[in-house]
Amino acid sequence: MVVLAKPAALEQITLLRTPEPWESFSGIPAVDLSGPDAAADVVRACERFGFFSVVNHGVPAGVVDRLEAEAVRFFASSQAEKDASGPADPFGYGSKRIGRNGDMGWVEYLLLAIERDALSKASPAPTSALRDAINAYVGAMRGLARTVLEMVAEGLGVSPRGALADMVTGDVASDQVFRLNHYPPCPLLQGLPPNCSVTGFGEHTDPQLVSILHSNGTPGLQVALHDGRWVSVPPNRDAFFVNVGDSLQVLTNGRLRSVRHRVVAGNGLKSRVSMIYFGGPPLAQRIAPLPQLLAGTPLYREFTWGEYKKAAYRSRLGDNRLAPFETPLVAMAHADHHRS
Ligand SMILES: C=C1C[C@]23C[C@@]1(O)CC[C@H]2[C@@]12CC[C@H](O)[C@@](C)(C(=O)O1)[C@H]2[C@@H]3C(=O)O
Ligand SMILES: O=C(O)CCC(=O)C(=O)O
Numbered sequence: 561m562v563v564l565a566k567p568a569a570l571e572q573i574t575l576l577r578t579p580e581p582w583e584s585f586s587g588i589p590a591v592d593l594s595g596p597d598a599a600a601d602v603v604r605a606c607e608r609f610g611f612f613s614v615v616n617h618g619v620p621a622g623v624v625d626r627l628e629a630e631a632v633r634f635f636a637s638s639q640a641e642k643d644a645s646g647p648a649d650p651f652g653y654g655s656k657r658i659g660r661n662g663d664m665g666w667v668e669y670l671l672l673a674i675e676r677d678a679l680s681k682a683s684p685a686p687t688s689a690l691r692d693a694i695n696a697y698v699g700a701m702r703g704l705a706r707t708v709l710e711m712v713a714e715g716l717g718v719s720p721r722g723a724l725a726d727m728v729t730g731d732v733a734s735d736q737v738f739r740l741n742h743y744p745p746c747p748l749l750q751g752l753p754p755n756c757s758v759t760g761f762g763e764h765t766d767p768q769l770v771s772i773l774h775s776n777g778t779p780g781l782q783v784a785l786h787d788g789r790w791v792s793v794p795p796n797r798d799a800f801f802v803n804v805g806d807s808l809q810v811l812t813n814g815r816l817r818s819v820r821h822r823v824v825a826g827n828g829l830k831s832r833v834s835m836i837y838f839g840g841p842p843l844a845q846r847i848a849p850l851p852q853l854l855a856g857t858p859l860y861r862e863f864t865w866g867e868y869k870k871a872a873y874r875s876r877l878g879d880n881r882l883a884p885f886e887t888p889l890v891a892m893a894h895a896d897h898h899r900s
């Protein structure tokens with residue numbers, strides 16, 4: 561990453577000169593959820609990338625299109641109207657500031673809490689049309705999260721098959737979050753070298769078990785491969801993208817690893833709009849390597865999701881949030897690795 565001199569208006573947002581920011585990586589696996597080998601394919605994709613797309617997912621295009629149209633309408637409304645749903649603390653409308661600890665991006669968003677299968681009553685959804693569209697969409701995402709987590713369990717040989725899925729969709733108290741992100745083109749990049757982009761959403765891993773993302777056809781999402789290389793994800797309006805989160809990494813004792821990802825915004829003509837469902841468990845849920853997956857040493861000590869979430873909200877976006885939960889042997893091995 562090269563950090564460049566930049567226009568003052570970009571404040572504390574990091575500019576990136578990524579090697580080939582818009583060159584798409586063709587290696588992201590696409591899993592056909594209706595196929596006979598779907599469970600094995602899901603696990604293979606999670607092991608290799610912690611990230612994959614799903615096709616033949618059964619989510620009606622109308623549910624997605626309706627929400628996208630409402631999201632576009634919301635982000636196109638006046639600043640005063642949007643601010644009426646803010647500030648994001650953590651829920652609500654936010655612009656440029658992500659979280660409470662100084663992270664900044666070229667993005668505006670709505671971050672909302674989900675209770676059971678709908679927006680929580682306390683969540684500020686500006687219009688009833690947007691609220692209804694989100695509720696329909698979230699219902700579909702809960703179904704998809706359940707399918708994916710059942711396949712993860714099946715592919716890993718965890719029983720019962722619903723053990724992971726139940727943490728997210730089987731408990732009325734599960735901690736689900738929904739986010740709409742809007743990355744407008746960044747005109748301030750004009751005059752800078754063509755391979756310059758601005759940080760839309762800085763690199764991070766998602767703390768939950770899984771996140772499911774959909775975006776309009778505008779590129780910008782990048783994921784880090786296991787060798788540390790950043791690659792651009794080719795957008796696909798017909799697919800959903802699944803991220804392995806930190807909690808699933810712990811539950812599988814590191815067999816599946818959460819994926820570092822980020823969004824870069826360019827100077828193109830089109831905005832990027834994304835919608836992400838984050839599947840977390842109830843606050844009291846104990847997170848520890850599942851005994852069935854514990855062949856050797858546990859890499860993580862047990863904690864509750866509530867404990868992890870509290871620590872996450874005190875961290876910066878790019879922090880390794882799992883480090884404080886590693887068992888001493890693993891922490892020592894990491895320290896050796898960094899010294900050598
Ligand atoms: C900087 C932060 C924003 C975040 C909370 C945190 O302190 C660290 C984790 C961030 C993240 C990343 C994934 C999701 O977008 C998110 C909602 C989450 O659960 O963890 C965000 C948090 C946020 O934007 O509030
Ligand atoms: O907006 C995107 O495409 C991804 C954003 C993201 O990673 C997040 O909100 O956690």
Ligand SMILES: [Fe+2]
Nearest residue numbers: 764765766821
């Ligand atoms: Fe994310």
